[in-house]
Amino acid sequence: MRTLRPRRRAAARGLWAPWYLLLVARLLLHLLQPGFSAPCISSGLPKPINVTFSSVNMKNVLQWNSPEGLRGTDVVYTVQYLIYGQKRWLNKSECRNINRTSCDLSYETYDHEEQYYGRVKVIWGKHCSKWAETERFNPWLETQIGPPVVALTPGEKSISVVLTAPEKWKRNAENNSVSMHQIYPTLKYNVSIHNTKANKKWYKFVTNHTLEFPQLESDTLYCISVQAYVQGPLRKAKASDNQCITTLKDQTSELKVKIILCYILPISVTAFIFSIIGCSMYRYIHIGKEKQPTNLVLIYRTGYDQRLFAPAEKVVVNFITFSIVEDAKTSSKDLSLMERVNDISDVSTAENMEGKSHQEEPEVKHLGYASKAMDIFCDNKCLSPVQPGLLCSSRTKNEPVIEYEFDVRPSDTGTDDQDQEINLQEGISFQGKLMLESETTLANFDQEALLCSYNPQLRNLQQGTREDTETKKKQEEEEESRTLVDWDPQTGRLCIPSLSDCGHVVDEEGGAHSEYDGYPNEGLLSKLCDAQAPNKSPPGNETYLVQFMEEWGLHIQMED
Amino acid sequence: MTVKETRKDLESFFHMATWALWFLVMILLAQGAEGASVKSACKLGKSTFRQHSISHRIMSLAQQGSLFDNETSTRLLESSMFSDVEATNHCYMMKEVLNLVLKEVLPPYQQKFQSDMQDVLSFLHDLKSKLSGCTLKGDGSPVQRKINDVKSKLKQLGKNGEIKAISELDLLFRFLGRHCA
Numbered sequence: 001m002r003t004l005r006p007r008r009r010a011a012a013r014g015l016w017a018p019w020y021l022l023l024v025a026r027l028l029l030h031l032l033q034p035g036f037s038a039p040c041i042s043s044g045l046p047k048p049i050n051v052t053f054s055s056v057n058m059k060n061v062l063q064w065n066s067p068e069g070l071r072g073t074d075v076v077y078t079v080q081y082l083i084y085g086q087k088r089w090l091n092k093s094e095c096r097n098i099n100r101t102s103c104d105l106s107y108e109t110y111d112h113e114e115q116y117y118g119r120v121k122v123i124w125g126k127h128c129s130k131w132a133e134t135e136r137f138n139p140w141l142e143t144q145i146g147p148p149v150v151a152l153t154p155g156e157k158s159i160s161v162v163l164t165a166p167e168k169w170k171r172n173a174e175n176n177s178v179s180m181h182q183i184y185p186t187l188k189y190n191v192s193i194h195n196t197k198a199n200k201k202w203y204k205f206v207t208n209h210t211l212e213f214p215q216l217e218s219d220t221l222y223c224i225s226v227q228a229y230v231q232g233p234l235r236k237a238k239a240s241d242n243q244c245i246t247t248l249k250d251q252t253s254e255l256k257v258k259i260i261l262c263y264i265l266p267i268s269v270t271a272f273i274f275s276i277i278g279c280s281m282y283r284y285i286h287i288g289k290e291k292q293p294t295n296l297v298l299i300y301r302t303g304y305d306q307r308l309f310a311p312a313e314k315v316v317v318n319f320i321t322f323s324i325v326e327d328a329k330t331s332s333k334d335l336s337l338m339e340r341v342n343d344i345s346d347v348s349t350a351e352n353m354e355g356k357s358h359q360e361e362p363e364v365k366h367l368g369y370a371s372k373a374m375d376i377f378c379d380n381k382c383l384s385p386v387q388p389g390l391l392c393s394s395r396t397k398n399e400p401v402i403e404y405e406f407d408v409r410p411s412d413t414g415t416d417d418q419d420q421e422i423n424l425q426e427g428i429s430f431q432g433k434l435m436l437e438s439e440t441t442l443a444n445f446d447q448e449a450l451l452c453s454y455n456p457q458l459r460n461l462q463q464g465t466r467e468d469t470e471t472k473k474k475q476e477e478e479e480e481s482r483t484l485v486d487w488d489p490q491t492g493r494l495c496i497p498s499l500s501d502c503g504h505v506v507d508e509e510g511g512a513h514s515e516y517d518g519y520p521n522e523g524l525l526s527k528l529c530d531a532q533a534p535n536k537s538p539p540g541n542e543t544y545l546v547q548f549m550e551e552w553g554l555h556i557q558m559e560d
Numbered sequence: 561m562t563v564k565e566t567r568k569d570l571e572s573f574f575h576m577a578t579w580a581l582w583f584l585v586m587i588l589l590a591q592g593a594e595g596a597s598v599k600s601a602c603k604l605g606k607s608t609f610r611q612h613s614i615s616h617r618i619m620s621l622a623q624q625g626s627l628f629d630n631e632t633s634t635r636l637l638e639s640s641m642f643s644d645v646e647a648t649n650h651c652y653m654m655k656e657v658l659n660l661v662l663k664e665v666l667p668p669y670q671q672k673f674q675s676d677m678q679d680v681l682s683f684l685h686d687l688k689s690k691l692s693g694c695t696l697k698g699d700g701s702p703v704q705r706k707i708n709d710v711k712s713k714l715k716q717l718g719k720n721g722e723i724k725a726i727s728e729l730d731l732l733f734r735f736l737g738r739h740c741a
Contacts, residue, residue, distance in 0.1 A: 082632055084632060085633065117632055135626065136632075138622075138730070140734075186612075231612045231615050
């Protein structure tokens with residue numbers, strides 16, 4: 001407008017000029033007019049309001065609002081801008097007669113060292129309003145710094161944040177980008193982190209572009225937003241969008257749990273089970289007390305009506321009876337005979353004696369049971385106390401020899417005759433052997449006496465088998481002198497109530513066999529006086545006596 | 561024996577200590593000399609221009625001044641004014657402008673922009689005193705010409721010129737920071 005006016009005046013004034021020049025000038029004016037100014041009449045149209053620059057990262061956009069009276073009407077706007085300090089307003093060709101209420105002036109206001117003005121007017125038909133100007137726009141001071149680009153890397157218990165400063169608006173895509181950090185060296189970032197689980201939020205001001213939030217909770221959602229911050233009064237910081245990220249699961253704790261659940265727990269459980277099994281096995285084998293079956297327990301009580309020993313199986317009870325037949329009228333002949341027997345026996349009958357002792361031993365072991373059982377039977381009165389056929393020879397009663405009889409007989413509580421017979425037969429066969437041996441060795445001696453003294457059982461058996469009726473009689477007679485042997489199997493102690501009576505034999509046999517050393521010598525030897533009453537002892541016997549006196553402290557007391 | 565040994569040890573220690581002190585003193589002196597040289601070369605610490613509070617006040621003051629400045633076609637401080645001036649005299653030129661502003665522009669407006677003016681004035685006076693040693697080097701004619709241009713503009717605009725100067729305080733601050741730091 002301003003540029004064209006002088007020309008017009010010149011044209012008007014220039015009447016002297018050639019007429020075609022005027023025509024050319026008018027034609028040019030007609031062609032150029034729409035490009036430079038709207039052919040509008042400035043009337044009383046209201047101006048646009050709130051004309052301002054909005055700027056983010058140097059992208060400067062002029063914005064305005066349509067005047068109140070013209071809202072809804074078909075109006076257009078035209079925009080101009082001015083660089084502070086210059087005299088000319090410049091048109092923005094893209095923002096001429098536009099419908100929208102904004103105009104991008106980023107290209108024109110690119111230099112952030114400069115300051116700018118902008119202005120807008122409304123055109124309605126051929127009418128137009130006055131210019132509505134902005135205040136001085138200082139992009140460097142006023143532009144908003146956009147949010148930086150935030151890259152989050154989650155860790156187990158941390159989040160590392162890498163920030164990239166925003167870039168300045170670019171004129172062309174090819175142009176090198178200029179970081180806002182170059183324009184504002186004092187650029188800072190206000191990083192806010194929000195723990196969604198605990199609903200806690202805290203802030204951190206940083207100047208460098210990398211930071212790390214340590215000591216966070218694992219497997220937790222954190223929301224982070226970053227705000228670039230530059231000093232300046234009018235600048236409104238624009239925060240970045242919330243970027244949420246979940247911290248990684250704690251691998252070590254997961255691993256721990258896995259190890260505990262998959263390895264340690266089953267191993268420990270199996271070990272526990274095995275140990276329990278082992279313990280119980282050990283206890284069953286070693287520690288557990290072996291209890292006797294209740295049906296085998298012997299109950300020692302006075303009252304037998306309470307419980308009875310009634311074993312289910314057949315129990316063999318051995319009855320052992322010592323019967324000592326003592327005759328006051330001991331003839332010296334017989335004694336001498338006895339002594340002779342002893343004399344010879346030291347050499348020749350050693351085998352026989354041994355055999356006898358061996359025979360006796362296993363039977364003696366059962367004495368205790370036998371006696372007990374006998375007691376029981378006696379008390380209970382259910383059985384006859386002693387089986388018949390236990391006695392030594394009936395003949396010996398009249399003879400002056402002291403006879404020591406004991407009978408060991410297996411007997412069954414159940415009256416099993418077969419077993420009894422078998423036992424007897426065994427006894428016979430065994431005794432028979434002995435008898436043969438004794439017969440051969442002791443041919444010179446009185447066979448009956450020998451048999452009676454050394455093989456009482458044989459005699460018993462012979463008699464027992466031959467004449468039962470006879471023995472029954474004699475049994476009654478000899479019951480007075482019968483001795484019951486009490487032998488405790490636990491202590492291994494044999495208690496003979498009237499040991500002094502039967503001490504003779506035990507002693508004599510004990511002299512040859514050391515098994516009987518444990519028995520009291522005094523009681524046993526004290527009876528020797530009876531045997532040694534006559535002084536016709538052979539010299540061999542005297543040496544024995546001396547030996548006894550030396551080794552055993554034998555003391556012979558002679559009574560008149 | 562032990563007494564002699566301890567004496568020897570002490571002597572050696574004192575020798576070491578004196579040497580260490582000597583080095584320290586030398587280092588400190590060297591640093592002091594460097595600082596002095598910076599001051600003489602019209603240089604200020606960058607931290608001076610990065611003080612958040614004072615820069616904020618200066619921006620705010622300039623913003624307020626620009627609202628009162630209706631003259632759009634005149635600018636006192638422009639980037640173009642450094643074009644003909646040697647780089648070594650850039651800071652000196654800005655120092656002269658600063659002195660001009662402090663002397664002729666700001667005093668009458670102490671009451672008008674009370675909130676920020678006090679702090680800004682004290683800060684600028686501090687800068688002025690710091691740059692007092694900054695002198696013109698070489699040919700000073702272009703510098704002087706530019707300064708005279710500014711002076712003439714201010715005189716030409718009158719009251720408006722003063723407001724304009726206030727509205728351009730942010731420019732003054734930035735140019736000072738750019739050329740004197």
